[in-house]
Amino acid sequence: MDVTELEKGKIPGVETGIEIRKSICAICDPSGLCGLDLSVDRSGVICKTEGSAEHPRNRGTLCSKGAATRQYVYHSERVKTPLLRSGPRGSGKFRPVSWDEALDLTVRHLNETKHSYGPESAVFYSGYAKYYRPYLKRLCHSYGSPNYLTEASSCHSAMLMAQRLVYGHQAEADVSNADLLLLWSINPFHANVHKARDIQARLDRGARMIVVDPRETPTTARAHLHLRPRPGTDGALALSMAQVIIEEELYDHDFVDRWSYGFAEYRDYVRSFPPEVGEQMTGVSADLIRRAARMYASARRAALLYSSASIVHHTNGVQNYRAVFQLIGLTGNLDVAGGNRMEPVSFINSAGRIPTRETEFTQCRPWSEMAPRIGSGAFPVWPRVIDEEGQAMALPAQLRTGKPYPVKTLVGFGLNHRMWPAPEAFLESLSHLDFFVNTELFLTDTCKYADLVLPACTSVERSELRCYGSGYIILTQPAIAPLHDSRSDVDIIYELARRLELDDPLFRAGYEAGIDYILAPSGITVEELKRHPGGMPVPNPTPKVERKYLTEGFHTPTGKFEFKSSLLEELGESPGCEALPVYTPPRHSRERTPELAEKYPLVLSSGSRLPMFVHSRTYRMPWTSSLRPGFPSADLSPEDAARLGIAQGDPIRISTPCGSIEVGANITRMTQSGVVHMYHGFPAADVNTLLSADYLDPISGFPGYRSSLCRVDKIGGTNP
Ligand SMILES: Nc1nc2c(c(=O)[nH]1)N[C@H]1C(S)=C(S)[C@@H](COP(=O)(O)OP(=O)(O)OC[C@H]3O[C@@H](n4cnc5c(=O)[nH]c(N)nc54)[C@H](O)[C@@H]3O)O[C@H]1N2
Ligand SMILES: Nc1nc2c(c(=O)[nH]1)N[C@H]1C(S)=C(S)[C@@H](COP(=O)(O)OP(=O)(O)OC[C@H]3O[C@@H](n4cnc5c(=O)[nH]c(N)nc54)[C@H](O)[C@@H]3O)O[C@H]1N2
Numbered sequence: 001m002d003v004t005e006l007e008k009g010k011i012p013g014v015e016t017g018i019e020i021r022k023s024i025c026a027i028c029d030p031s032g033l034c035g036l037d038l039s040v041d042r043s044g045v046i047c048k049t050e051g052s053a054e055h056p057r058n059r060g061t062l063c064s065k066g067a068a069t070r071q072y073v074y075h076s077e078r079v080k081t082p083l084l085r086s087g088p089r090g091s092g093k094f095r096p097v098s099w100d101e102a103l104d105l106t107v108r109h110l111n112e113t114k115h116s117y118g119p120e121s122a123v124f125y126s127g128y129a130k131y132y133r134p135y136l137k138r139l140c141h142s143y144g145s146p147n148y149l150t151e152a153s154s155c156h157s158a159m160l161m162a163q164r165l166v167y168g169h170q171a172e173a174d175v176s177n178a179d180l181l182l183l184w185s186i187n188p189f190h191a192n193v194h195k196a197r198d199i200q201a202r203l204d205r206g207a208r209m210i211v212v213d214p215r216e217t218p219t220t221a222r223a224h225l226h227l228r229p230r231p232g233t234d235g236a237l238a239l240s241m242a243q244v245i246i247e248e249e250l251y252d253h254d255f256v257d258r259w260s261y262g263f264a265e266y267r268d269y270v271r272s273f274p275p276e277v278g279e280q281m282t283g284v285s286a287d288l289i290r291r292a293a294r295m296y297a298s299a300r301r302a303a304l305l306y307s308s309a310s311i312v313h314h315t316n317g318v319q320n321y322r323a324v325f326q327l328i329g330l331t332g333n334l335d336v337a338g339g340n341r342m343e344p345v346s347f348i349n350s351a352g353r354i355p356t357r358e359t360e361f362t363q364c365r366p367w368s369e370m371a372p373r374i375g376s377g378a379f380p381v382w383p384r385v386i387d388e389e390g391q392a393m394a395l396p397a398q399l400r401t402g403k404p405y406p407v408k409t410l411v412g413f414g415l416n417h418r419m420w421p422a423p424e425a426f427l428e429s430l431s432h433l434d435f436f437v438n439t440e441l442f443l444t445d446t447c448k449y450a451d452l453v454l455p456a457c458t459s460v461e462r463s464e465l466r467c468y469g470s471g472y473i474i475l476t477q478p479a480i481a482p483l484h485d486s487r488s489d490v491d492i493i494y495e496l497a498r499r500l501e502l503d504d505p506l507f508r509a510g511y512e513a514g515i516d517y518i519l520a521p522s523g524i525t526v527e528e529l530k531r532h533p534g535g536m537p538v539p540n541p542t543p544k545v546e547r548k549y550l551t552e553g554f555h556t557p558t559g560k561f562e563f564k565s566s567l568l569e570e571l572g573e574s575p576g577c578e579a580l581p582v583y584t585p586p587r588h589s590r591e592r593t594p595e596l597a598e599k600y601p602l603v604l605s606s607g608s609r610l611p612m613f614v615h616s617r618t619y620r621m622p623w624t625s626s627l628r629p630g631f632p633s634a635d636l637s638p639e640d641a642a643r644l645g646i647a648q649g650d651p652i653r654i655s656t657p658c659g660s661i662e663v664g665a666n667i668t669r670m671t672q673s674g675v676v677h678m679y680h681g682f683p684a685a686d687v688n689t690l691l692s693a694d695y696l697d698p699i700s701g702f703p704g705y706r707s708s709l710c711r712v713d714k715i716g717g718t719n720p
């Protein structure tokens with residue numbers, strides 16, 4: 001074949017000079033990260049993107065986001081050089097500066113802050129990207145600040161909190177061995193294709209599935225039972241299921257008698273939730289509640305699949321999820337095959353399959369030697385159960401008030417204020433800083449408020465370590481050199497550590513030595529990983545041990561599975577922070593604020609995942625945005641739309657007491673009548689501006705993204 005034909009077909013080989021290089025896609029879910037085969041031409045440009053056939057995560061496939069990798073990597077809005085602000089905050093006026101100037105300036109501010117206020121007055125923050133986190137946390141602690149904060153403050157941590165309060169550890173669903181899958185507030189067919197595949201495979205082999213979700217989704221379409229509670233009422237639903245399980249003697253007496261704390265009071269409490277009461281509180285019929293309870297409790301092996309996000313995005317989220325997680329122990333499904341298995345997990349080691357020294361590496365200074373973390377005062381449960389970091393949602397208030405101590409320097413990596421509630425108020429609070437540097441791929445609206453912006457590169461331009469729960473590990477090498485004058489976040493972190501002259505031998509030893517240190521207990525080395533550019537199975541994965549509590553007890557204050565939280569008891573109970581998983585409707589709801597509901601009669605739920613978007617990240621890519629024409633739009637039920645005289649695509653205004661946004665109407669049966677759904681992070685119509693900064697769960701500090709009250713009006717028409 002002639003060369004032009006081969007080139008047109010992007011065929012690799014000596015004739016075309018096209019080479020296939022291995023990488024991973026980090027556009028979306030950190031537990032996913034599909035293998036990429038990148039065709040790189042002679043000029044070093046990626047000319048084609050495919051999934052790696054040998055990668056166990058995706059086996060050659062790619063989703064719409066990964067397929068658009070080239071649009072992401074070569075996007076014109078990438079930050080190209082370090083930029084120093086030259087106009088007022090927000091103006092977007094910058095001048096390019098050298099890396100030396102940029103890094104020295106950052107280091108000068110970090111040193112000044114430490115000298116004038118103490119190291120705790122500097123905050124190190126990470127947005128969604130995960131791979132650099134161990135190094136960022138070490139930088140923060142090595143510098144002396146306790147204030148390593150991440151996006152987990154509105155994702156993941158509250159779910160961890162709920163599980164740790166009940167049984168001390170995260171407990172992953174053992175999907176492949178379960179007979180029954182109970183999916184509670186999760187939609188993997190949109191949010192996690194790998195999990196969706198595992199579920200589908202198990203369903204194909206005959207498992208049954210219950211899904212608890214207010215919406216209809218591709219996941220609920222596969223369910224044998226679909227429970228559709230009103231948003232934020234899951235606690236009442238779980239307690240009602242518990243009432244059936246206890247009343248019908250379907251619970252695991254042996255486990256409850258020997259291993260639990262507070263069962264008698266819990267049993268008394270759940271008596272007030274018979275299914276008929278549950279039905280009134282949740283909107284799920286008493287009959288369905290009974291059937292679901294019986295099906296879950298009587299299955300031989302039942303696994304509960306939970307979300308890091310949606311159920312805890314309520315002002316009552318932790319209490320609701322505690323009530324849900326308690327069902328696992330009540331039915332004896334904890335730490336057994338086919339149930340929920342307790343494994344110590346971390347970013348590098350997503351399912352505990354290899355022993356690492358990640359914690360020793362990241363937490364290089366004990367909390368006791370540092371000032372209290374941000375959020376410890378407002379959310380006292382946080383520092384008692386979350387070892388990893390501070391509560392970022394408390395940052396804006398601390399910036400504003402300077403209490404308990406001022407914050408003067410903010411070192412952000414992918415800090416995007418649009419993901420936070422009351423984003424505009426957060427931006428204003430940044431004016432209290434002496435210095436704000438943000439490391440980003442794209443020049444976001446947040447970057448425009450920074451004093452300095454540093455250009456980061458994407459996953460295909462850097463080296464990244466990832467270990468998958470299936471027992472597969474990969475250390476990628478850059479498939480192409482960092483574009484423009486960008487650098488890998490890790491390089492930036494190591495360079496900051498060097499210029500800060502930290503007394504830290506592991507920083508001095510460099511990135512790869514750090515990986516060798518972390519992986520040492522597993523016997524895996526950087527050298528070996530480099531011999532397997534597409535990744536390799538973990539040699540001798542740690543065997544899974546059942547019922548570890550038999551020897552270790554539970555990692556709770558009582559050493560037991562807690563139906564009543566001894567920690568919440570100790571901290572003094574207050575409304576929303578009761579030791580029993582007391583159910584209280586969302587703070588803004590028809591039940592609790594009827595006057596507000598008169599004016600704002602619909603429930604606003606923001607953030608249900610769309611397959612083509614990941615927070616703010618893929619709006620700018622033509623391929624992904626073309627899959628959702630008419631966006632920004634909000635989902636309305638056909639009943640609500642008819643009542644309000646709204647037709648598909650009509651412009652509508654969504655208002656709350658905090659403000660309003662204008663979007664298109666998307667009328668769909670996926671949403672329940674009475675509930676409006678809108679995806680977040682879109683600059684021109686940012687649904688998070690409709691929330692107030694203090695609309696938070698009192699235990700976790702998580703924002704009530706998924707249930708507040710709103711009204712919808714057709715623009716240019718009057719609602720009937
Ligand atoms: N209303 C509403 N708000 C929500 C949610 C919701 O459901 N509803 N969900 C919450 C949840 S669960 C989460 S996890 C958060 C997510 O919130 P964020 O983590 O803030 O999400 P993103 O906007 O995707 O990512 C932040 C920034 O990181 C940048 N970035 C991407 N990759 C890299 C990289 O490799 N290096 C660097 N330096 N930067 C990078 C992106 O360009 C982006 O601007 O949002 C929360 N906010
Ligand atoms: N494509 C894509 N994938 C993603 C992301 C993305 O932005 N885009 N984000 C990633 C991140 S950061 C996260 S945290 C995960 C989230 O992953 P998931 O939690 O699985 O996804 P969500 O769509 O946020 O929520 C799942 C379901 O919860 C339902 N839900 C909402 N409120 C309630 C409630 O009160 N009770 C119950 N029972 N259900 C409720 C929604 O209707 C939704 O269908 O997804 C990850 N994967």
Ligand SMILES: [Mo]
Binds near residue numbers: 155156308309
């Ligand atoms: Mo998340």
